[in-house]
Amino acid sequence: MDFTSLRTFCQDNNVELVAVSKTRSVDEIMELYDQGQRHFGENRVQEWMEKKELLPDDIHWHLIGHLQTNKVKFLIPYVHLIHSIDSLKLLEKVNQISKDKGVITNILLQYKVAREESKFGLNPNEDTAVIEATKSMNNIQVKGLMAMGTFTNDDEINRHEFQNLIQIFDRLKMQHFQGPDFSIKSMGMSGDFELAIENGSNMVRIGSLLFR
Numbered sequence: 001m002d003f004t005s006l007r008t009f010c011q012d013n014n015v016e017l018v019a020v021s022k023t024r025s026v027d028e029i030m031e032l033y034d035q036g037q038r039h040f041g042e043n044r045v046q047e048w049m050e051k052k053e054l055l056p057d058d059i060h061w062h063l064i065g066h067l068q069t070n071k072v073k074f075l076i077p078y079v080h081l082i083h084s085i086d087s088l089k090l091l092e093k094v095n096q097i098s099k100d101k102g103v104i105t106n107i108l109l110q111y112k113v114a115r116e117e118s119k120f121g122l123n124p125n126e127d128t129a130v131i132e133a134t135k136s137m138n139n140i141q142v143k144g145l146m147a148m149g150t151f152t153n154d155d156e157i158n159r160h161e162f163q164n165l166i167q168i169f170d171r172l173k174m175q176h177f178q179g180p181d182f183s184i185k186s187m188g189m190s191g192d193f194e195l196a197i198e199n200g201s202n203m204v205r206i207g208s209l210l211f212r
């Protein structure tokens with residue numbers, strides 16, 4: 001699928017397309033930028049900082065990968081949305097740095113719904129401390145949730161995982177985040193975005209399919 005068809009597909013489904021530009025050059029990013037793409041996702045802070053300097057200011061940068069607390073200071077206030085908040089420590093750091101800089105940072109809580117042991121993310125049965133902490137933090141805005149599906153060809157496994165995230169989202173929405181700000185369900189990558197959208201995603205993060 002080329003960029004134009006993917007963008008049309010996302011627009012028709014009311015899904016935000018984040019072009020994952022990690023490992024891609026400034027020229028490759030500019031090719032999509034010139035076609036109107038503004039949301040880009042990176043997973044390494046160092047690489048992002050170097051490229052960002054050479055790219056237009058109106059790009060909305062998404063930080064999608066696992067984030068170390070000592071890197072948070074470089075992101076704020078330039079990051080549009082941090083997808084990968086997966087611990088209380090990281091959440092506190094983002095709030096503190098945002099407070100120091102006088103801004104509010106948009107975040108997603110990353111949940112672990114995949115079976116693979118190595119994947120980062122909050123455990124839905126042990127998220128109380130993080131959820132409660134968000135309520136007393138004035139410099140973060142919880143915009144929604146993010147999850148990664150298992151890397152597999154078995155759609156049933158991914159379907160189950162995506163539905164699991166939607167259930168968590170609905171529970172949190174009802175019990176903790178009733179306002180309109182809590183609205184983003186970031187799930188779906190090159191291999192599983194159609195399935196993710198069928199199962200309720202409204203933000204996909206797509207790399208390899210776009211840059212070839």
Ligand SMILES: *Cc1c(COP(=O)(O)O)cnc(C)c1O
Pocket residue numbers: 020022043064065148189190191205206207208209
């Ligand atoms: C790399 C990456 C993606 C994009 O993966 P593709 O398979 O290249 O589309 C999406 N989300 C995260 C967190 C990633 O690290």
